[in-house]
Amino acid sequence: MIFTIVVVGGVIGAIFFIKPVPKYYTRYGVELGTNVQITYATSKGNAKQVVDEMFKKFSDYEEIFDPWLVGSELYNLNHSDGKWTKVSPVLLTVIKDSIDFSKLTDGKFDPTVGRLIPLWGFNTDNTRNWHLPSPKEIKDALKHVGYQNVEIRGDEVRLLNGVWLDLNGMMEGYIAQMLVEMAKKNDPNSTGFVDIGGTIGIIGPKNGNEPWIVGIQDPRGNPNQAIAYVKLYSGYVGTSGDYERYIIVDGKRYYHIFDPKTGYSNDYLESVTTVSTRSIYSDGFGVFSMVAGEKAMKEMAQKIGVAYYAINENGQVIKSANWNEYEYKK
């Protein structure tokens, strides 16, 4: 009889005292020309409703940031013929952050490479349009590149010398941050993550106290094949690389991140994954590193306080000294 009491008491105790595991809702989609996944759990309201609200925001972001969408805010700015143009606070923030990082990197990161992108056809997802432009076309486009041509006055922006902005180097990180903030506003104790095209922002630890495990895609493997893993309780992780938007011509690989000085991609690195507490660096640092190479990558990481896991052109792994804090081993 005592045994029965102990067992029944134990079961009742377990029911009352074991903390319930959060029930996660996950939604996938293709937004902003990339894959999106949001996984979310909250004790305040319905997780699905919150995630659906987050997904509704993507059309707003597209109307702001898509430089190739006729009539979008960025399209209009790029076609404003050098006139002062009032921009929304969201666009202004990303432009300011991009220009600040351009200055910090002495132009290795530069959002004014906009005119180079359609030249290669990388502004479309249709691979038939991807091609190697002529040297003359690149030389002509380079005349319209240079972050010094972006002027900011209050909430107005002026683009001189015919430059076009492409904010992809920071946009996804910033949008991830806005969605994380939206989720936390609904419930400060909510947990989950936002994944926008491989740029991931953590809403809160998995099940309240565990890290989320993020795979780093093998740059020469298939999209579900991880070469290493990151554990994250908070912050952001993003990757830049040479393996999705690329062409190979006469055995040479050309990809979509251009050196603003030459108009061509560099072949220093295959992939750079960045962990940062700041969303803008989770993408921006990788773009900078793909252009600037290993030595500059190491110096800049120390300067801005990010951790990185990179793979160079020989397939060798290069890690920042603080990478161990984030590395997850099987």
Place this chain on the structure above:
Amino acid sequence: MNTKNKFFSKWDLLLIVFLVAGLGIWIGIKQFSPPAAKAVILLDGKVYKVIPLDKNAYYKIYRGDTYLMTVETKPGAIRATYSTNWIFPQTETTQVSVATGWISKEGETIISVPNKIVIYTEGSKERTLYDAMTYQN
């Protein structure tokens, strides 16, 4: 001499038998029941089709009358075999959705950005070690 055990009665033994049997049945169901794996195909963010992954078959995906992709299934797995956003041979560009190959674990996806198609599996016994994947954007 009282031989009656104060700790265990016959009802206790019965409870133990029930618990052990229940545990055994539960483990048996979890371990030996066939996986009810299925593939969920999203088109434009909405569920287009849910396919049980229990046989070898091919399915075509359309947006309205426009053909977009063919997927192949086998027990427990699915892959894209053809997508209309085809390879441009001169530049050796690979087509991500087709190059992804078979997926079978929860957490794996097949993505066609141009066609706005996402495919993932549910109900599979295995899942990926990772919760999400970071990749170039």
